[in-house]
Amino acid sequence: MTERKLVRPYGDTTGDGMVQVSFTLPVPAGKQAEGAAAQLAASMGIDPAMVVHSKAVGADHTFFVIYGPVKHLVDLSAVTVAERDYPLLSPKEVNTGIRRGLRRKMVVLGACVGTDAHTVGIDAILNIKGFAGEKGLEYYREMRVVNLGAQVGVPQLVERAQKEKADAVLISQVVTQKEAHLTTTREVAAAFSEAYPAGRRPLLVVGGPRFDESAAAALGVDRIFGRGTTPGEVASYLAHALV
Ligand code: B12
Incomplete structure (x- = not known):
């Protein structure tokens, strides 16, 4: 059996769980928009969620970058990817x-x-x-x-x-x-x-x-x-x- 190897995201210090995500909401830029972004990030498991960047995209939309910790772990032994199954030739x-x-x-x-x-x-x-x-x-x-x-x-x-x-x-x-x-x-x-x-x-x-x-x-x-x-x-x- 493959040994489980668990890792957490890295931000400032090993294992602090920090991630950065970005998205756009159909809300005009402002305090309400930033609150909405923080609420969405919290429901995605980023807690506490810091809105580190917000910028109006036209009159009715706002783009956000959120930074904060998640509690989730990644089990490296359970990762599946398509490996190259042929030799590299010259x-x-x-x-x-x-x-x-x-x-x-x-x-x-x-x-x-x-x-x-x-x-x-x-x-x-x-x-x-x-x-x-x-x-x-x-x-x-x-x-x-x-x-x-x-x-x-x-x-x-x-x-x-x-x-x-x-x-x-x-x-x-x-x-x-x-x-x-x-x-x-x-x-x-x-x-x-x-x-x-x-x-x-x-x-x-x-x-x-x-x-x-x-x-x-x-x-x-x-x-x-x-x-x-x-x-x-x-x-x-x-x-x-x-x-
Ligand atoms: C250059 C560019 C253009 C140029 C294209 C010029 C040209 N002759 O190709 C122009 C200005 C025309 C253009 C137009 C548009 N674009 Co444009 N464009 C880009 C840009 C900046 C770079 C793409 C690129 O050249 N990458 C470099 C190449 C080398 O990388 P690659 O394509 O990934 O290819 C590699 C691999 O994927 C793979 N690969 C790719 N194809 C194949 C095929 C095979 C068989 C194999 C084996 C491997 C392989 O190998 C390549 C080498 O490693 C990207 C953003 C970005 N940074 O990627 C946006 C981007 C792709 N464009 C985008 C958009 C929206 C458009 C437009 C709709 C914009 C508009 N509103 O008009 C139009 C659509 C035009 C159309 N009908 O397709 C979006 C797509 C979003 C999405 N979710 O689909 C992007 C991601 C920009 C963005 N962030 O919004 N675009």
């Missing part, structure tokens, strides 16, 4: 693997899908200049990368994947308002399942800063990559999954 190893395993170039299609226009993330993974000191997938000699850019419709994505004979389709979802990232991902998964015979669709990989990386199966895709992902991690995964 570009040379990925290229060699593809050449030996596929005996042709791996076709990787990428796009920012739906209404989302945030292309910086998918470009960080695909463009040759890369991200965090690593070259993007365009740098890999054994990959043929097709970057469709922003605001690509789901039918257009499927059509292009078929035309290019894509081995992997990489989609980016940055906007999370009204769970747009989840809805679009489910739409992509459903459209690919419908367009391809069972077990024959390309590998579906989704990325964006606010995804839960352990939710791939629930969303109908093969893998999710979250914030801070580097191109090397994605290339290694593609080699692991497809070769």
Whole structure:
């Protein structure tokens, strides 16, 4: 049995339980708004709750930062996360693997899908200049990368994947308002399942800063990559999954 390891948040001294949270209330800035923020924080378990910052956001809303202690503990032995279950490879190893395993170039299609226009993330993974000191997938000699850019419709994505004979389709979802990232991902998964015979669709990989990386199966895709992902991690995964 794993040993329980309990920790508390750290503010000024070890174990003091101090946390900082921020939120906006639909209340005009003023004493009543600050009282309302303190009340909400107290009911969240922050006691005593200090309103350390409040600022009007337009005429009818106020933004707050609250600081104070919680009594809650974190049991590190009960934490579950999606661990990387494949080895990190160098570009040379990925290229060699593809050449030996596929005996042709791996076709990787990428796009920012739906209404989302945030292309910086998918470009960080695909463009040759890369991200965090690593070259993007365009740098890999054994990959043929097709970057469709922003605001690509789901039918257009499927059509292009078929035309290019894509081995992997990489989609980016940055906007999370009204769970747009989840809805679009489910739409992509459903459209690919419908367009391809069972077990024959390309590998579906989704990325964006606010995804839960352990939710791939629930969303109908093969893998999710979250914030801070580097191109090397994605290339290694593609080699692991497809070769
Ligand atoms: C730059 C930016 C813009 C630029 C985008 C330019 C462009 N060509 O991309 C512009 C000005 C156009 C823009 C517009 C808007 N934006 Co904006 N934008 C940002 C900003 C400041 C930075 C995003 C970014 O580039 N990050 C850097 C990249 C490298 O990080 P990343 O995207 O997380 O990508 C990494 C990982 O997530 C992962 N990854 C991402 N995608 C993929 C895909 C795959 C396959 C893989 C494997 C990995 C992967 O790998 C990347 C590298 O590690 C963020 C705030 C922030 N600080 O994050 C807001 C933000 C994303 N925008 C926001 C909003 C609201 C908007 C607008 C709606 C604003 C408006 N009212 O018009 C519009 C929406 C436009 C649209 N239709 O999508 C909100 C979203 C809020 C939410 N809950 O959804 C944010 C969070 C700002 C905020 N705090 O309110 N925006």
